[in-house]
Amino acid sequence: MAKIDLYKKKYGIYGKVEMSVLIPVNKAKLRINFQDGIINAEGVVPASFTTSDPVVQTAIENHEMYLKGRIKLVKKYKIGEVETETSSQPSKSESPAPETPQDGSETVYEDVKNAQTAKEVLIREFNVPIIELQDKESIKSKAKELGVSFPNWK
Numbered sequence: 001m002a003k004i005d006l007y008k009k010k011y012g013i014y015g016k017v018e019m020s021v022l023i024p025v026n027k028a029k030l031r032i033n034f035q036d037g038i039i040n041a042e043g044v045v046p047a048s049f050t051t052s053d054p055v056v057q058t059a060i061e062n063h064e065m066y067l068k069g070r071i072k073l074v075k076k077y078k079i080g081e082v083e084t085e086t087s088s089q090p091s092k093s094e095s096p097a098p099e100t101p102q103d104g105s106e107t108v109y110e111d112v113k114n115a116q117t118a119k120e121v122l123i124r125e126f127n128v129p130i131i132e133l134q135d136k137e138s139i140k141s142k143a144k145e146l147g148v149s150f151p152n153w154k
Contacts, residue, residue, distance in 0.1 A: 003081045006117070009057050011066075012046030012074040015039070019047050021071070023059045026129050030059065034071075046072070052079055054120055055130055082120070083111050112150040115139055122148070 013019050017037040022029045037047030051057060065071045112118050115136050122128040122139065126146050133139050143150065 003083050005078055006052065006054065006080045006082060006120075007057070008050065008052040008077045008079050009073060010048055010050040010075040011060055011071050012048045013037070013065075013071055014044060014046040016047040021063070021065060023056075023063050025055065025059045026131065028131050030056065032056075032060065046074065048074060052116060055123055082117055106147040106149050108149050108151060110152055113152050113154075115153070118143065118150050118153055121150075122146070 011034070013034050016034065017039060019034045021032045021034065023032055024030075032049050034047035034049045036045070038045040051060075060066055060071065061073075063071065109118075109121055112121060118139050119130075119133045122133060122142055123130060126148070128142055128146075132142055
């Protein structure tokens with residue numbers, strides 16, 4: 001079992017009060033609204049955006065504005081960790097997404113306790129596109145379809 005740390009990250013764009021940025025995620029574009037910036041005689045507070053979604057964090061950190069230093073990481077808070085199963089199977093990117101197990105068994109993730117972590121598991125372990133996981137119902141539906149259960153997620 002490998003442990004992955006989960007973080008809440010605050011990103012900022014200095015010199016801006018508000019700014020909207022389109023970030024590519026898979027085949028879609030995600031609009032990120034940086035806001036609440038202040039520029040006055042007392043100083044500068046950057047327009048900011050905060051997220052705990054690791055998919056959004058990765059997308060921002062791979063965007064050219066972040067790589068060129070226009071978007072900066074302002075703060076980072078550890079909010080927990082999740083254990084993932086490691087296997088000697090071929091990498092998920094080389095094989096098609098798993099279907100419902102033929103023997104009726106299901107994959108159980110005991111450590112998943114909320115929608116965000118469930119979404120992360122489905123994206124990382126089962127290559128489910130983020131666009132299919134927009135709300136709690138769609139996450140649970142996709143998990144059921146794939147034979148995945150999150151017994152500690154209420």
